[in-house]
Amino acid sequence: MPHSEPATMATAVSKTPSSVPPTTEEISSLLNTIFSAETSQQSLDASYALTNLLIQSVGPFGFQKYDLLPQIKKAATDKKNGARRESAMLILGALFERFPREHPLSEVVFLLQDGGVLGIALDALADKGAVVREAAQYAIDALFAGLKPESMVNALLPALSAYLSRGSGKWQGFVGAYVLVEKMAVKAQMGSGTMEEEREKDLLREAMGKTLRDLIPLIESGMHDLKAEVAKRACKAMNAVTTLLSNDDVAPRIPLLIKTMEQPSEKTLQDAIHALSQTTFVAIVTSPVLALLTPLLERSLNAPTTPQETLRRTVVVVENLTKLVHDPAEARTFLPKLKPGVQGVKDRASLPEVRELATRALDVMEKAMSDSNVHAGSVTKTTPDEVLAVLDAQIQSNGGLALPEAHTLFELGKTYIAEMVREDVNCRMHDRIPSCTTPYLRGLLQEDKHEVVASAVQAHFIEEDERKYGKPEPEDPNEVEIVNANFSLAYGGMLLLNHTNLRLLKGHRYGLCGRNGAGKSTLMRSIANEKLEGFPPQSEVRTCFVEHNQGEDADLSIIEYVSKDPKIAETGQEHISKVLLEFGFTDGPEGRQSQRVGSLSGGWKMKLALARAMLQKADVLLLDEPTNHLDVANVKWLQEYLKNHTDITSLIVSHDSGFLDEVCTDIYHYEGKKLVCYKGNLAAFVKQKPEAKSYYTLSASIVQFKFPPPGILSGIKSHTRAILRMTNCTYTYPGAPKPSLQDASLTLTLSSRVAIIGGNGAGKSTFIKMLTGETIPQTGKVEKHPNLRIGYIKQHALEHVEMHLEKTPSQYLQWRYANGDDREVYLKQTRILTEEDKAQLEKPVDLKDGRGPRRIEAIMGRQKWKKSFQYEIKWVGLLPKHNTMISRETMLELGFFKMIQEFDDHEASREGLGFRNLEPNEISKHFEDVGLDPEIANHNQISGLSGGQKVKVVLAGAMWNNPHLLVLDEPTNFLDRDSLGGLAVAIRDFKGGVVMISHNEEFVGALCPEQLHVADGRIVSRTNTGVSLDRFEDSATNSPAGTAATSAATSAAASAVNSGAEEQGELKFKARKKKKMTRAQMKEREARRRLRHIEWLNSPKGTPKPVDTDDEAE
CATH class of the missing domain: 1.10.274 (Enzyme I; Chain A, domain 2)
Structure with missing residues (x-):
């Protein structure tokens, strides 16, 4: 009101009633005092006295003994006496304020017995007397303040639902009821309170979420109330209630869904269904999500005017949602409402495609509602x-x-x-x-x-x-606790972890597991930057974040780079050199310590980061994908290093299941914005959480990639015909004392599945760069089919997009291919004109045809000639009709290799892009095929994407022009486990050739039957082995997958390329064989040529004369 209580009324209250209950006359006298009081304060004081008397004596038994509540109800509805109505509200306020604290069972009497008395207080909010309304609000607030979360859900919420379900009532009471629902939902929202407060919120949020099935329809009906005040308050309640949905997939669509409820129409419904169809559902679907979406989906399925396209989207959404319902009890609660609508679509939809989708959705729904759908590891709920x-x-x-x-x-x-x-x-x-x-x-x-x-x-x-x-394991008294932090973690406005606990024991190695985007790297970065609440500062616990940082201080020597840190420099140069030596960095003038940081391979840079961490004497190592770029030997070394240093605690993020199995003593798993600790390694964790089995299999069940088929290569009639050949190639980096790769040879075909394996710094990436034209060999040669298109992803894949961070992925793809060819091809060294190349272009060329020396201006066209090509050359200062056809061999002899290569690339790219339209719909579909949400591809800047999402952008760019050969330098880096499975299945089913570097033995063994082992810059061995089909989750049931992989292995082993039959001579491609023409065909050809010649004679001066060929179109 607010109401104050005199000091004389502050009577001590005992916990149990006394043995002397008051008489009926005493209670009647107190009630008479309350109702006849001259002021509100006197009435309130008397109400407190009555309440204290009952608490000290009979407790909740007094309500029935003295027939108290019926007397209060009668006074509250006395239309002739406003003072009695006010006094009745004051009695309720005093009872609500004090009784539940001492006798909580009174909550049942107030809220549930015979409909409770909350409705009386809500009705009083419409009283014409302001003091009555004020007293009623006091009573309602007092009741709400005294209830704990369990009471709110099981007593207050049912009372409010009963009140709102009444057919008639006063609108002010409905407003008050919706206010209470809104306050409950707001109270359940995550915040920054104490641990106990947040636990209560978690309980309230989960318990209230289970009631949304019945609560949402009640609130939605209020949104359409004729009284504007009721509709407005119901909308606010709906906005608050939908915050209970802990589902990141649906959360961005909630405003649109609420608008659809508020303004029901065909357009808003179709917009909502369209938005849901664009949503990638990943999180488990629970009853709160189903409670929100089921009414909208039901309306869309049953409306007679719903368009076929909207029906198609609706059944797809139903299917996708149902696949993620893991509790059959929840499925049986909601899905029966949708089943008749989906059945109707199956029976009556006009489009066969929609009927087929509905049939598929029905099958999924039946499976979800069956008892066999009890999710592995799930437990029955207590009733x-x-x-x-x-x-x-x-x-x-x-x-x-x-x-x-x-x-x-x-x-x-x-x-x-x-x-x-x-x-x-x-x-x-x-x-x-x-x-x-x-x-x-x-x-x-x-x-x-x-x-x-x-x-x-x-x-x-x-x-x-x-x-x-399972019973928790007892704590070992010998364990030393170094961190015990309670904290919350947010990033970019998104709450990643809410009031969770991180406890680290000395010498333990913790694997940090969770889906992509859960916040694993963010957590470790926050620890390293001393921004994590509750985590000890660096002065108490030294932490070091070891991450991928490939471009920092590239020009410094290794010893200079490490010595830059003042704390490390204090230990002395001799100690630094000794530690680096332990990590394999040799000392001396010719040793690796004197090399530049920029010359190191990815694996050696990771070892350098680890050495730096050791020099900082870290207590806690924060390792973000430590095995990326490390070869098998160095992974083994790292495993032993971590296991042997029992004084160091490690927190590890890795998608390498073998590494986590080998080193981890515990697993921290992200579950519902909490960190849950499981004892044992990854295998032990998967036993407890079978749904995490994707850590062990390559599966495309969650993230699916689909690569476009490669186009036709002229002259290539067999998948075992050579399309690219490297012969005796050697390359030395500027300033390096010895070649990075020497005498390397390789022949590739459309059926190739080649893995290049070797230690860090062995020359694998140099090998790949020479194959793709990134670098030019100093000796030897690289030949390729003139029309060959190569999709290339570098070792440091993000280099592809780091110059376009302000663009969206869609804009990046449009920029890259806007001119009809791949702009990134022109950044290769084999395409960049040197000063010698520019001087060569200025030199006159004499073809000995009597026309004297001339300078080449450009290549205008290309056509087949014998077993090669000839090019149409435009001369400087001469009209097009003086253009000349020159063979490929002659052009190469004259030194115009880069000009020829540029034109060939343009023609190859034009041929590949002939099947692609650079349109928004097709671009969105292409990004979806490589596992990137079209919504992200079209609207999110590249700078805001995670590492895994950027790799998908690079992959989409590489695959846009339908390449014949896919070259991947450590493709498994940055991808999470689900994306890795999708990529493996896409590579397995790809119809072109594949060359890859990877230290992931599981990935290589499942895909590449041919393996080249590189050491010290030389190819030391070539092996042909069968691929491990059992590493694919679908290998047992999907026979085409097994067939493709087996045939690839067989053809690679027995092909002419591997036998050496095609190793000799230059890479040549036969033109199409000429067929002998009949006399009639020869007459038709002569007529065409004559007409073409006449047309040329009548054309403007300078028009080039058309060439007569034998393969022209009819």
Whole structure:
């Protein structure tokens, strides 16, 4: 009001009623004092006195004994006396404020018995007297403030639902009810309170989320109320309630979904369905999500005017949602509402495609609702009946109820107590069970047996929890705890972790596992930057973040780079050199320590980062993908290093399942914005969480990649015909003392599946760069089919897009291919004109045709000639009709290799892009085929994407022009486990050639039958082995996959390329064989040529004369 209480009224209240109850006359006298008081304060003071008297004497038994509530109801509805109505609200306020604190069982009386008395207070909000409305609001606020989360969900919410379901009522009361719903939802939202406050919010959020099935329709009906005030408040309540959905997939669509409820029409419904169809559903779908989406989907399926396209999208959304429903009980609650609509689409849709999709969706729904869908590792939820059985048994074993009148009160409240305990048990908050039992049983049982019963109920459900989830291992007293931090973590406005705990023990190695974008790297970066709340500072616990940083200080020598850190420099040059030597960095003038940082391979840069961490004497190592770029030997070395240094604690993010199995002692897993710790390595974790099995198989079930088929190569009739050949090539980096690669030879075909394997710095990436034209060999030659298109992803894949961070992925793809060819090709060294090349272009060329020396201006065209090509040359200062056809061999002899190569690239790219339209729809589909959400591709800048998403952008750019050969330098870096599985399946099914470098033995063994081993800059061995089909999750059931892989291995082993039959001579490609023409065909050809010649004679001066060929179109 606010109301104050005089000091004389601050009476001490005992926990149990006294033995002397007041008489009926005393209660009547107090009620008369309250109703006849001259001022509001006097009435309130008397109400407090009545409340204290009841609390100290009979407790909740007094409501029935003195028939108290009916008298209050009668006064509250006295239309002739406003003072009595106000006094009635003040009595309710005093009772609501004080009784639940001392006798919580009174909550049942106030809210549930005979409809409760909350409705009286809500109706009073419409009273014409302001003091009555004020008193009613005081009573409502007092009741809300005294309820704990379990009480709100199991008592207040049912009372509000009953009130809102009434056919008639006063609009001010409905507004008040919606305000209370909104306050409950706001109270459940994640915040920055204490740990206990946030635990209560978690409980309220989860329990209230289960009620949305019935609550959302009630609020939606209020959004259409004729009274504007009610509709406005219902909209606010709906906005608050939808925050209970802890689903990152649906969250961005919620404003549009609420708009669809608020303004129901065909257009808003179609917009909502379209938005949902563009959503990639990944998170598990629970009842709150189904409660929000089911009414909209049902309306779309059943509306007779829904367009076929919208029906198609609706059944696709239903199917995608259903696949992620892991609880058959939830499926059986919601899906039956959708099933008739989907069945109707299957039976009556006009388009066959829509009917087929509906059939598929029905099959998925049937499977989801069956008992066989009980998700691996899931457990059954506790029901109120199970709690009630335990409660009754414990009460009986402890002497039963104390008084005859206790039976009536217990019968009234036992279901309520059981429902509250049920919420605590299912949320695994067993420490809250006593607070939901002990105070509610006080006064009902013999002596002090209420605490005994509460403890027994708690012990029973703790034991049941251990049976379901496993008993926690006892702590080792010898373990040393170095970190025990409670914190929340957010990034870019998104909450990643909410009031979770991170506990690190000395010498333990923790694997950090979670989906892409969960916040693993963000967590480690926050620790390294001392921005994580509760984590000890660097002065207490030294942490070092070891990550990929390939371009920093590239011109410094290794010893200079390490010595840059002042703390490391203090240890002395001799100590630094000694530690570097332990990591394999040799000393001396010719040693690796004197080399530039920029000359190191990716693996050696990772070892350098680890050496730097060791020199900093880190207590906690934060390792972000440490095995990326490391060869097998160095991975083994790192494993032993981490296991042997038992004084160092490690927190590791890695998608290498073998590495995590080998080194981890514990696994921290992201679950519902919490970190959950599991003892043991990754294998032990997967046993406890079978849904995490994707860490061990290459599966495209979650993320699917699909590569476009390569185009036709002229002259290539067989997949075993050579398309690219490297012969005796040697390359030395500027300033390097010896060649990085020497005498390397390789022949590739469309069926090639080649893995280049070797240690860090062996020359693998140099090998790849010479194959693709990134570098030019000093000796030897690289030949390729003139029309060959190569898709190339570099070792440091993000270099492809780092110059376009301000663009969206779609804009980057449009920029790259806007001119009809690939702009990035012109950045290769084989395409950049040197000063010698520019001088060559200025030299006159004499073809000995009597026309004298001339300078070449450009190549205008190309056509087949014998077993090669000839090019149409435009001369400087001469008209096009003086153009000359010159053979490829002659042009190469004259030194115009780069000019020829540029034109060939343009023609090859034009041929590949002839099948692609650079249009938004096709670009979106292409990005979707490589696992990137079209919404992200079209609207998010590259600078805001994660490492894995940027790799997908690079992959999309490489595959746009339908390449014949895919060259991948460590493609597994940056990709999460699901994306890795999708990429492996796409490579397996790709119809072109593949060359890759990877230290991931699982990935290579599943895809590449041919392996080249490189060491010290030389190819030391070539092996042909069968691929490991069992590493694909679909290998047992998908026969085409097995067939493709087996045939690839066989053809590679037996091909002419590998046998050496095509190793000799230059790479040549036969033109199409001429067919002998009939006499009629020869006459037709002569007629065409004559007409063409006449047309040329009538053309403007300077028009080039058309060439007569034998393969012209009819």
